[in-house]
Amino acid sequence: MPLESAPPAAPEPAAAADRRPRLLVVDDEPMNIKVLVDLLGGQYRLTVAKSGHQALGRLAAGPEPDLILLDVMMPGMDGHELCRVLKETPRYAHIPIIFVTALGETEDETRGFELGAVDYLAKPISPPVAQARVRTHLQLREARRVLEDYNRKLEAEVRQRTDELMARTREVVQAQDVTIRALASLAETRDNETGNHIKRTQHYVRLLAEALADHPRFADTLDAETIELLFKSAPLHDIGKVGIPDAILLKPGKLTHEEMTIMKTHAELGREALLAAAEGSDPADVGFLRYACEIAGGHHEKWDGSGYPAGLEGDAIPLSARLMAVADVYDALISRRVYKPPFTHEDAISQIRGGRGSHFDPDVVDALLARETEVMAIAARYADDA
Known part of the structure; x- marks a missing residue:
């Protein structure tokens, strides 16, 4: 049996200077x-x-x-x-x-x-x-x-550095959240779409990303950290609309061809504004803005290359933008607008399915179809006020 630990010995007198082993x-x-x-x-x-x-x-x-x-x-x-x-x-x-x-x-x-x-x-x-x-x-x-x-x-140094890094990380996360809320609020003040549209699409994007996290095409990309950044960035998808004139943005009827051309510039305006916001900043502070730039600039691109603003095709469209494209169109279809009544969930799903492989990435559409129940729950939870 091991000995019980004895109390420490009393210190030697200060006069003892013998330091031999x-x-x-x-x-x-x-x-x-x-x-x-x-x-x-x-x-x-x-x-x-x-x-x-x-x-x-x-x-x-x-x-x-x-x-x-x-x-x-x-x-x-x-x-x-x-x-x-x-x-x-x-x-x-x-x-x-x-x-x-x-x-x-x-x-x-x-x-x-x-x-x-x-x-x-x-x-x-x-x-x-x-x-x-x-x-x-x-x-x-x-x-x-x-x-x-x-x-x-x-x-001890590692613990101290870890504590400092965690504190710094919390500050970065708080700065991200404040930035997103401020920018998203700015967009809401000028758009006739509600803040609930932003919440719904944000949750759709996370749901779709989680559904694809184990897919062979996306497993290396959609880790937990990336999915969280996509969730945070999604509310900025239409930030470029702050640059669209009120006469076009708030027009109750159908836009003319010229007006639609101007409206389409919101994607590039949003991307450029977010790029400018990120310029010269610490990448650790604004890494989430990379996804926001992709989403703002690419969520109107189409899988077959017929979208805007750059006419990107297939995998050339950032994954973040392909996720937002499905989320945004689905929510636009089920939402009431001054120029149209809301579609039923079934009709909206039918429209999305019809765009599989032309408008939308087929795998993202399949993810939406696989999670229909959860999609409907999000739509109900963040429904617009009657």
């Missing part, structure tokens, strides 16, 4: 003790014990030795048993032990190493060998101490 010599033969004391006493501070139990008393009284020289063959508690007890006691387990023995059998040495000894000295003791091995193991112990101190300092 401490050795505990344990041997039941006075002559053997004298040999080691004569050999090592000038270089090290020595404490001696004539039995295993006396050694435990010396250790409990302190101060702690830097190394133990331990005879194997002793009456009562022999060296092997004392070594086992020390290695099972956390307070002493780290102290290196060198066995001093006349035993020469390989199995005796093996047993000692298995118990945790670091080395053997054979009797009769060779002074150069003994001095070299004691010096080497003390140097190793000191190296371990230095490494442990360094690791403790490094761990």
Whole structure:
């Protein structure tokens, strides 16, 4: 059984300036003790014990030795048993032990190493060998101490840096949220579409992204962090409408060809405005704006290349924009507008299905169809006021 931890020894008087390493010599033969004391006493501070139990008393009284020289063959508690007890006691387990023995059998040495000894000295003791091995193991112990101190300092620094990084991350997230709310509110003040349209499309985008997260085409892209950024960025999809004249933006009837041409510029206006907002900023602070730029500029592109503003086709359209395209069109169809009544969910789904592979990425449409129940729940939860 391991020893119970003894209370720390009282500190030595301040006048003691001897900083030589401490050795505990344990041997039941006075002559053997004298040999080691004569050999090592000038270089090290020595404490001696004539039995295993006396050694435990010396250790409990302190101060702690830097190394133990331990005879194997002793009456009562022999060296092997004392070594086992020390290695099972956390307070002493780290102290290196060198066995001093006349035993020469390989199995005796093996047993000692298995118990945790670091080395053997054979009797009769060779002074150069003994001095070299004691010096080497003390140097190793000191190296371990230095490494442990360094690791403790490094761990403390890592904890501090981690705390600072987490605090910085929270600040960045708060800045993102404030930026999005401010920009989205700006768009709402000029658009006849409601804030609930923004909430619904935001949740549709996250739902579609989560549905595609395990898809072979998208698994490498749609991790949890990216999905969260898409969710945050989605409300800015129509931010470019702040640059459209009121006469066109708020017109109750159908737009003319010329007016529609101007209206279509909102996609590029939104992308450019968000790019300008991100310019010169720390990427860590505005990384979410990359997705906002993609969504604002690309959510009217079509899978077959017939969309605007750039006529992008297929995978050349950013995934974020392809997700928003389905979300935006579905919500526009089920919503009441001054120029049209709302479609039923079934009719809207039929329209979306009809655009599969022409207007929309087929896999994104399939994700919508696979999550119809959840789509309807989002629409109901954030329904416009009657």
